[in-house]
Amino acid sequence: MIEASGLARSFGSGRGRVEAVAGLDLAVAAGEVVGLLGPNGAGKSTTMRMLATLLAPSAGRARVAGRDLRTDPGGVRRRIGYVAQGGGTGPDVPVAEELDLQARLYGVADRGARTAELLHRLDLADLAGRPCGTLSGGQRRRLDVALGLVHAPALVLLDEPSTGLDPHSRAGLWEHVAGLRDREGTTVVVSTHYLEEADALCDRVLIIDRGRVVAEGSPADLKRRVSGDVIVVEPGAGAEFGAGGGTGAPGSPGVLERARAALAVRPEVHEVAVAGGRLRLRVQDGERAVPQVLRSLEAAGLPVASLSLARPSLDDVFLAVTGRPLGEAA
Numbered sequence: 001m002i003e004a005s006g007l008a009r010s011f012g013s014g015r016g017r018v019e020a021v022a023g024l025d026l027a028v029a030a031g032e033v034v035g036l037l038g039p040n041g042a043g044k045s046t047t048m049r050m051l052a053t054l055l056a057p058s059a060g061r062a063r064v065a066g067r068d069l070r071t072d073p074g075g076v077r078r079r080i081g082y083v084a085q086g087g088g089t090g091p092d093v094p095v096a097e098e099l100d101l102q103a104r105l106y107g108v109a110d111r112g113a114r115t116a117e118l119l120h121r122l123d124l125a126d127l128a129g130r131p132c133g134t135l136s137g138g139q140r141r142r143l144d145v146a147l148g149l150v151h152a153p154a155l156v157l158l159d160e161p162s163t164g165l166d167p168h169s170r171a172g173l174w175e176h177v178a179g180l181r182d183r184e185g186t187t188v189v190v191s192t193h194y195l196e197e198a199d200a201l202c203d204r205v206l207i208i209d210r211g212r213v214v215a216e217g218s219p220a221d222l223k224r225r226v227s228g229d230v231i232v233v234e235p236g237a238g239a240e241f242g243a244g245g246g247t248g249a250p251g252s253p254g255v256l257e258r259a260r261a262a263l264a265v266r267p268e269v270h271e272v273a274v275a276g277g278r279l280r281l282r283v284q285d286g287e288r289a290v291p292q293v294l295r296s297l298e299a300a301g302l303p304v305a306s307l308s309l310a311r312p313s314l315d316d317v318f319l320a321v322t323g324r325p326l327g328e329a330a
């Protein structure tokens, strides 16, 4: 459904030049849900916009939905649905009318039936008469997806579909997207910086950092590549665990840094990262390592509020391949 090689795009020139996408290869088979996962600024939206023909690549080539991106952009556009980050329609236009307009734009034969079907499928039927401007964030994103599906495309590109949604609306949206693949065999490429989204929704994930694919595989495969367990340590009361935040005089090392230093020398600790005011330690055998970790922190005079043991997440995969946690890699 997509075959892209060496896809690249830079912005600006001279010293201010930004290589947003730096040679990306991508192969997506029909019926797959593929995620582009990466931190802010990784190049996800630029990739999506190139695949949607909205932005010309600086280099590389791609076939999208059976058409060449450079020589037949119109052909690509007719065959795909693209849902951008921010929906932008007139706030007073009712939901059903908005869908009808889009159907007319694409020359959909039976507009009434298609609109009714999409309203039903994306749980929008009760909102058909409501002005678009009055929808909640989750309802708006469902309408955006419906708009992208109006011409029944074989491939849908969803750019960060659940950014800004609460967890409940997000889970609802995932269900709808998974339904597209399961019921209609629609191919979906979705960009996201949410690990849980990539994990829950995608058959395959490409982890993108600084415009390049740094790892690729099913979420389970990717996690298997990071061997061992993860121990997450939260600071105890009285200890300021903010990165670099000190408990002593200015310039004295922060508690988090002291904890990192105390643990980095332990032979059973393969890697220590600081994310969200916590320490994430990668160890081979979590159950055996926990008591040793606690003893080391105690010996260093560092209080612990909580400690948990987990299997590696996609965050740990990102950390293993880039050396930085995803949440702090922007």
Ligand SMILES: Nc1ncnc2c1ncn2[C@@H]1O[C@H](COP(=O)(O)OP(=O)(O)OP(=O)(O)O)[C@@H](O)[C@H]1O
Residues within 6 Å of the ligand: 011, 012, 018, 019, 020, 021, 038, 039, 040, 041, 042, 043, 044, 045, 046, 047, 193
């Ligand atoms: N029109 C533009 N002009 C200049 N730089 C741009 C332009 N569009 C994107 N960039 C830069 O290219 C890089 C990649 O941006 P892009 O929007 O593709 O990232 P992203 O992974 O989608 O990030 P986010 O999750 O924040 O949307 C960033 O450094 C961004 O500032």
